[in-house]
Amino acid sequence: MNVILYAVPFFFLLILIELLLEKNKSTDYYRVNDSINSLTAGVLSRMTGVVKQLLPLTIYVVAYEQLAMFQISSSWWMWVTAFVLYDFCYYWKHRFGHETNILWAAHVVHHSSEEYNLTTALRQSGSSFFSWIFYLPMAILGFDPIMLITVGSLNLIYQFWVHTRHIPKLGWYEWVFVTPSNHRVHHAQNQIYIDRNYGGVFILWDRLFGSFQEELDSDKPIYGIRKALKSWNPLWANVHVYAQLGKDCWHANRWQDKLLIWFKRTGWRPADVEQNYPLSKVDLTQFRKFDVSLSLTNKFYSLIQYSLLVFVGLLLMMNVSAFTLAEQVLVVGFVLYGSISAGLVLENNPLAINLEWIKYSLIMVTLVVYTLPVWIEWTLGVSILINGLLLLFRKADIINATGPMVEASN
Structure with missing residues (x-):
């Protein structure tokens, strides 16, 4: 269960x-x-x-x-x-x-x-x-x-x-x-x-085991990570440290370091990499939260996209035995694609418009190729209609929203 x-x-x-x-x-x-x-x-x-x-x-x-x-x-x-x-x-x-x-x-x-x-x-x-x-x-x-x-x-x-x-x-x-x-x-x-x-x-x-620390009134927690993500792309959130480790591995001169970097304590970098490719130090006294200004329409649109991803995800999880392995991979791929596209919408990235239209096209192809339960077909069909109209009607707003990237104060 x-x-x-x-x-x-x-x-x-x-x-x-x-x-x-x-x-x-x-x-x-x-x-x-x-x-x-x-x-x-x-x-x-x-x-x-x-x-x-x-x-x-x-x-x-x-x-x-x-x-x-x-x-x-x-x-x-x-x-x-x-x-x-x-x-x-x-x-x-x-x-x-x-x-x-x-x-x-x-x-x-x-x-x-x-x-x-x-x-x-x-x-x-x-x-x-x-x-x-x-x-x-x-x-x-x-x-x-x-x-x-x-x-x-x-x-x-x-x-x-x-x-x-x-x-x-x-x-x-x-x-x-x-x-x-x-x-x-x-x-x-x-x-x-x-x-x-x-x-x-x-x-x-x-x-x-000596790893306890009480929350102190004198030190208000500042949430997040030292090397801030500065992105709403969930794929990048999952791979950005791998990418940094891969770069450091490539730049390291010694073969031992190319291997050790993956298993050393978090933050460890080979001496030559640290010297030749230094990373900026974090000053928490200057901390600002990453933010992107969004219009009300953009927020509403993004919430609908998230709801669509949840719907597709729940369909898979509740009926996983009814899907072949290939179909499972395709559904996961669609959710990954939709997640990246949703992240670009949140960043006011113009590329998001094209990715969204491709996403709706993929859903349409699925509805034509596969025989799905009527309630699923109707749900996906109505979703395409509403989102497509919203995307057409508010295209400029989704691209430009209310301005460029800003950083919110803590």
Whole structure:
């Protein structure tokens, strides 16, 4: 059972509640472009997960069947044990994900938002290929794949609610569990907060292994990453650190460095590369959030595009067994294409207009070639009609919006 899929409506309900709190308290924790970018990255992550999770799960199953030391029962206390053990493995996966170059390249997308709200929780990686390694000890101990998937889903669901600024410190709860306060620390780029609070459900691991940091009133968290993304392109969010590592690998003179750069501590660069291709240093006292001025029409159009991507994504996730592998790849490719196009719309990039028309053409071809349920055909057909008319009517507005790129103050 896909627990996360059933949790999606509750995620959006909580986002709606937080938006109402935003209005009621007159806070500024949401921006349309940033939130859509987070949500689009989330859809993209779920889509790529449909395809790329097959191999890691197969490896886990083989390890379980061939190497399991014990036959774990399905008693309630073994489920609790599996839940706690999973979080212990998650802690180390998460910690290495921050402290190793190649793993940070996959995880960085989750930290790339310069806002902190419930949509940030959905900004997940679509390029994580090695995380399964950290859970192999559970297979060797004898926890079956269904148990792993279930407790892993519950772990991820728990982490959703801690991505908010509306909940203060929670007293004794802070000592045992991950909370909004100690997870705000984790997402901050302030020097005192960097690489802290890795737990998914239990903050005890951080207290035990020396990675805990309390949120301080004297240091307001500044969210985001030191090498700011400065883009709404979800694909670039997923690959930009890989690209930098690839460049450094190419420029390195020593073959040892070409290999080591991928596995060294995050931020490490060969001495010759550091000298010949220096990267600018970040001054947080001058920090400005990346932003692009959008018209109301552009915001509305982008929300519709995101809704279309969610619709297509849910169709795949709810009926994945009905799709051939080739069809799964095509749908994931369409969502990737649509995500990139949506990002360019948010950046007021003129190229977005052409990409959007191509997207609608692809949907039309699908409707002609494939026999789909009537309600899906109608949904896609009406979407094309509305969006096409909006694109025609407001073409200049979508291209030019209200001006060039700006940076919002913190």
